[in-house]
């Protein structure tokens with residue numbers, strides 16, 4: 331098992347290992363968790379994983395309740411949030427009790443937000459079961475729900491007390507979901523450079539890299555380490571944390587224009603390639619990135635015009651006024667944040 335310490339104001343561990351679900355109860359007991367727990371999950375997460383977590387907690391004398399909502403981003407809304415909060419109240423959770431998110435980013439985001447709100451904040455634990463949740467969303471304490479007007483518009487920073495990632499759970503994921511995680515893994519590889527970039531670009535979908543325990547563990551641990559490092563230097567996204575948006579400024583615009591039908595990680599891939607190609611800083615690196623996505627079977631072409639992308643970006647919540655920042659990497663391991671006016675960026679995006 332690998333452990334990464336996230337040194338935020340209240341620090342916590344991210345544990346990555348194979349067949350570790352049955353051990354979560356003992357770990358939580360050591361960390362002082364007890365009393366009552368509400369496990370939150372969705373209908374697409376195989377029940378056996380939830381059963382394993384539940385049994386493990388019960389063995390430690392914790393009273394466990396379960397809340398299951400319909401899978402999918404469309405459930406990350408106020409109705410589900412209030413249903414979770416009601417379940418917490420119905421099961422008499424108090425400030426000493428906690429929630430456990432077993433699932434992907436949707437489950438993690440909404441459970442974390444419910445935990446941030448309930449009684450002005452109770453503790454929670456992340457048990458990520460998708461690639462995206464394992465390498466990205468379960469770490470860093472960003473929690474949220476969507477509004478009809480946009481994604482993640484209501485949320486809070488609330489760090490988990492533990493992240494417990496069993497790579498065994500990733501073996502039941504659909505190909506699309508694995509690809510979604512790979513989009514983010516390529517992002518981390520580019521941010522870090524070195525051996526992570528080497529192993530990410532050297533992999534291909536279905537290869538041992540992603541399905542044999544040890545390598546998968548290493549890949550996740552390496553990505554988490556980068557996120558942990560950035561997050562603890564900038565817990566509330568004042569500046570540095572923005573580098574985690576690599577591929578996301580254009581990616582979010584593509585996601586929006588596609589009516590949220592293109593998986594998030596695939597939009598990140600498209601956004602990354604589009605921006606890199608247009609900026610034209612390092613054509614050899616662009617080819618490497620494209621080649622990596624090709625190997626994973628990820629379509630990195632961008633189906634939208636520069637005008638359409640700019641219009642969608644203007645509505646992005648992160649853009650203030652006439653300027654927008656994008657993250658670029660002229661060499662793997664050397665990211666930087668650049669600010670452009672929408673007009674300038676529009677001209678750049680016309681180039682390729």
Ligand SMILES: NC(=O)c1ccc[n+]([C@@H]2O[C@H](COP(=O)([O-])OP(=O)(O)OC[C@H]3O[C@@H](n4cnc5c(N)ncnc54)[C@H](O)[C@@H]3O)[C@@H](O)[C@H]2O)c1
Pocket residue numbers: 372373374375376401402403406433434435436437439459460461462463466467468469470471472473481482499500501502503504507510594
């Ligand atoms: N908080 C953050 O920092 C952060 C970062 C990135 C993304 N996100 C959020 O994450 C969400 C996307 O997360 P996601 O890609 O994990 O999607 P998701 O949570 O919707 O999961 C995808 C699907 O996989 C199913 N599933 C989960 N685990 C499974 C397993 N082990 N085997 C088989 N099926 C399984 C789920 O039921 C779901 O239908 C978005 O809402 C996004 O906004 C948050």
Ligand SMILES: [Zn+2]
Pocket residue numbers: 466514578594598
């Ligand atoms: Zn992302």
